[in-house]
Amino acid sequence: MIPHGRPALTLDDVAARAGVSPSTWRRQHHAAFTAAVKPLPGSTRPLLYDAAQTDAHLTGQPIPHLPDEPHGQDLLTDAEVAAITGLTASTVRADATAGRLDPGTELHGRRWWTRAAAEARTARPTQYKGRTPGAKDRAPRRTAPDTRVSEIAAALTAAENGHGPAVTANTLATHYDISTRTAERLIAKARARRTS
Incomplete structure (x- = not known):
């Protein structure tokens, strides 16, 4: 999180503020800096x-604290937005691309969103169906059984016993208003049901 009104610096920016090259900074100053400034x-x-905090360290002053209170203009990472919205970080990025979330701001080589945008996304109802984050059910969804299969199985039994006409893909296609290929699949399922 980048607090509102508090500019953020990379280590190269810190080295530039100290007036040394990044390699000199890493060799001579980095350990002391990272011990004092988180x-x-x-x-x-x-x-x-x-x-x-960086400027205070470089001038030998006490390190000021970061703001304690959240602000609507704080900049948050995708993971921080996900924690607020109850989504995953990948869903946050997908929502930003699809327009369901503010596109965010590019800064220091990554995308950031304001806390206000994250909270607005939380208040907005979900527009798509999907798995709940953290869902444990891995089994495939159950579908209702096709009643045509049991009807065709009964017709096959009746035809074998001489109590009905022969069951063909063409007659089933006409009866159910389906393609002959679908009718062939239904016949195969009905035969498999009779043998099981």
């Missing part, structure tokens, strides 16, 4: 640091 919460690749 990265902003949720920042990864690149790690980001608060500019006010």
